[in-house]
Amino acid sequence: MPRVKLADVARAAKVHPGTASRALSPGQSGQVSPQTVARVVRAAERLGYVPNAQARALRTARSHLVGIVVPDITNPLFPPIVRGAEHVLTAAGYTVLLTDTDNDRERERRQIESLRGRGVDGFIIATAQWEDPLLTDLASAGVPVVLANRSTSCSRWPYVGGDEQAGVRLAVQYLVGLGHRAIVHLAGPQNVSTGRDRVRAFRAAAKEFGLTTADARVTVCQAYSEAQGKAAMRRALRAPRARVTGVVAGNDLIALGALDALAEAGLDCPGDVSVVGFNDMPFVDRIQPALTTVRLPLERMGGLAADLLITELESEGTQDAPTRALLGVDLVVRGSTAPPPRQRARRR
Amino acid sequence: MPRVKLADVARAAKVHPGTASRALSPGQSGQVSPQTVARVVRAAERLGYVPNAQARALRTARSHLVGIVVPDITNPLFPPIVRGAEHVLTAAGYTVLLTDTDNDRERERRQIESLRGRGVDGFIIATAQWEDPLLTDLASAGVPVVLANRSTSCSRWPYVGGDEQAGVRLAVQYLVGLGHRAIVHLAGPQNVSTGRDRVRAFRAAAKEFGLTTADARVTVCQAYSEAQGKAAMRRALRAPRARVTGVVAGNDLIALGALDALAEAGLDCPGDVSVVGFNDMPFVDRIQPALTTVRLPLERMGGLAADLLITELESEGTQDAPTRALLGVDLVVRGSTAPPPRQRARRR
DNA sequence: AGATTCACCACAATCGGTTGCGGTCGATAG
DNA sequence: CTATCGACCGCAACCGATTGTGGTGAATCT
Known part of the structure; x- marks a missing residue:
């Protein structure tokens, strides 16, 4: 025994x-x-x-433990990231400590503290906020960290995410190509980088494709949720001089909420309004209408984050500027997008 | 520093x-x-x-680490279980080591071995097979284990799962109540308990509600996947003297595959054939048609599994017979079920 | 006053590996 | 034949916390 x-x-x-x-x-x-x-x-x-890994870790001060911090493992965005990271980490002899912060900052702080007590060698963090004191604490303690999916205002940490800019541009380009001009962006929360990056990209794309600021409006949601998406879509429809035939949602959940709001308002998607989501969550190809959305290589994202962390851990000291990897994205065209009503798609 | x-x-x-x-x-x-x-x-x-948790663990031989083993964190069945377990574990001062076996037994063996090397106090295992040598190895090594979601032929481990029997009975009862008599069960793989339990329950329910064995047929899928579900549905439709107006799927993925096969065969759901799923995965309420399915309290399941493990860990020795908890399930009626064609629902 | 008890704390061993240092021995050179 | 060198291996300290044992002092009892 x-x-x-x-x-x-x-x-x-x-x-x-x-x-x-x-x-x-x-x-x-x-x-x-x-x-x-x-x-x-x-x-x-x-x-x-x-x-006995404990004894070894005690002596060598290297635990081969990596903490992965996600806001909510139940959100289908994160399991693929975790999976990708876990695969490369275990292959390299590391073990993953998973923690779910439940979107609660205080809980997150405690969890991170606890994992540090467990002697983790580093963190992969998918909960970064735009201004994130928890991260600066970690940095000042000298703990290796790689950011996944969400970045911060300060680029002192390695980061791997999707190319938000390109994704939003593809969405806007596609809608404009179909003939849409009145496009609203239901933005995600502005305290996380994806939310901010996507509105910035939306404005840039609107400008690039010649939309006026009256054409290309933005409404922000407090959270990436169906409820917030529905509320935002309602606001967009009710706005004074409202005119909207295209929607670029901050993510798929927001898009689902938007679909609800459209149905509620008696509008048909894609007949009256086209909707583009973000993330290509599982099964959004089976909803009614099948959602056009931007696909991110989530599993690869997690894997790359793990790779970056491992190189950082094993290079021991040789600090070059942190890598920032933006992974390519695809627009997956499905049923929720069509030419706007009373107008044919323009030929190029 | x-x-x-x-x-x-x-x-x-x-x-x-x-x-x-x-x-x-x-x-x-x-x-x-x-x-x-x-x-x-x-x-x-x-x-x-x-x-320093390592040093403490070394001395006390208690790491306060718990390994959670899932087949595929990307499968929406598991994140809620993990989440539920993690919440109660962290509240009790434990940290979770997550591992994704990728449905690969050899990988699973290595992972478990590795986690044991890390000194985990116990395991929550959601990958149990009906006959599972890995588990008997753990048992003979005296490692505390709690089974979640899937059980084994041998009931020597504490187990918490859904009440499969009741769930399948609800599904059959509902279909029969709508007037269906020709019901096929697209069973899940027979090397895991959920697959076996559900066919047993299906046969029992069929008998209870007076269906003949010709009425209540069973086709088994090799895996819980859309592809397997589609193939199984095809087989069921092609079978000699085939007659099917109702489908009880082994889980929601199989149900989705079944919907594909029905569409392919030119059959309408629920007009021609009704389909009931299992698990109530996220967003199956938004597919077309919205899926009638059996809901399991997954998060509670994970939490309870964690509770059982913790009591086992802290009771130190006092071994009573392992608890087996079957959590109550609900039938969620949505759009994929209706009375069979050319027949009105019978009044009770 | 002297013996005894008790509360409180210091000491040192211990968990299981890792690693710097030094010792032994055979081989080779001188 | 002896000095030198290097390959190989044993010895013991160490990582950081826990815990059984024993010692010291003050308080209590006789």
Whole structure:
């Protein structure tokens, strides 16, 4: 029942525990004769030796633990990121400590503190806010951090996300190509980078494609939720001199809410109003109407974040400027977009 | 930069590290005078002391780490379970190590081994197969395990899942009540308990409601996937003397596949065939037609699994028979079910 | 006053690996 | 044949917290 420890292996191989340790550690096995290494390895396998990670971590001050912090694992955006990160981390010998902050900053602070107490080597954080004191605390404590999906105002951390700018541009371009001119952006919350980046990109794209500021309006949602999306869409429809045939939603949940609001107002999608989402959540291809949306390579995002963190952990000191990776996105055209009413799509 | 350790606190409070340890540990603080406790606590707070969990775990042989093993975190069934478990675990001072086996047994074996090396106190396992050597290995090593969502042929582990029996019965009862008699069950894989339990329940319910074996057929899918569901539905439609107006799917993914196969065959749902799913995955209320399905209290399931594990961990030895909790389920009636064609719903 | 008890705290061993240092031994050079 | 060198391995300290044991002093009892 008691686990087999290094001393047991050493005894079986008739060597000192220290020697056994060197024999089993790839880097140091040059210090030991090949025969001895073989003997120790064989004994270890025979006894089913699994090193005690706690003891090793205590001595080496490297736990090979990585904390992944997400706001809500139930939000379909995050599981693929976690999955991608976990795959590369485990392949590299790391183990992931997952924590769900429940969108609660205080809880997040406690969780991070607790994970630090557990001696994690670094964090992958998908909850970054635009101004984030928790992150600056971590930075001043010298804890390696990689940001995924959401960035901050300050670019001192490595970051991997989607190319928001390109995604929004694709959406606007597509709507304009269909003939839309009155397009509203139901923006996500402005305290996270995706929310901010997307409105900035929306304004830039509007300008690029010759939409006036009266044509291209913005309403912001307090959260990435269906309820907020519905409320925002209502506001957009009720606005004075309202005129909207196209909607670029801050994400798919907001888009779903927008669809509700449109149905409520007796408007048909895509007959009267076209809607473009963001993220390509699972099953949005099966809703009615199938949602046109921007697809992000989430799993790859998580994997790359893990790669960045690992290189940071194993380069030990050599600090170059933090990488910022923007992954390419695709516009997935489905049923929720069509030419605006009483107007044919223009030819190029 | 170096973390503040117990010795630092002890020095600041002018006591021996051992005394400081007792002062800070709630159970032992009776061994220390109240004034000293206060001094130590104050010093600890002032210095921002966070105990080194590795060292503590090494000494006490209790890591307060719990491994959660899921087949695929991307499957919407599992995030709520993980979330529920994580909430109660962190509240109790435990940290969760998440691992995604990717439905690969060999990978699962390695992951579990690795987590054991990390000294986890126990596991919550959501990947159990009907016959599961990995679990018997854990049992013989004396590792506490709680099964969630899926059980095994042998009931030696505590288990918390949904009341499959009741769920399937509700589905059959509802279809029969609408007037359906030719009902097919597109069963899930038979190497996991949910798949087996649901066909057993289907047969029992069919008998209870007076369906003949020709009326109530079963086709099994190799996996819980849309592709398998579609293939199974095709088989069911093509079967000799096929006659089917009602479908009880092994889960929602299978139901989605079934909908595809029905559309492909030119059959309308619910006009020609009614479909009932299982799990109530997010957004199945928004697909076309909105899916009637059985809802499981997944988050509660995870939470309860965590509770069981914690009591097992903290009872230390007192082994009573393992609890088996079957959580109540609901039938959520939506658009994919209607009376069968050429027949009115019978009055009760 | 002297013996005894009790509260409080210091000491040191311990958990299981890792690693700097030094010792032994055979081989090679001188 | 002896001095030198290097390969190989043993020894013991160490990481940071916990805990059994024992010692000191004051308080209590006789």
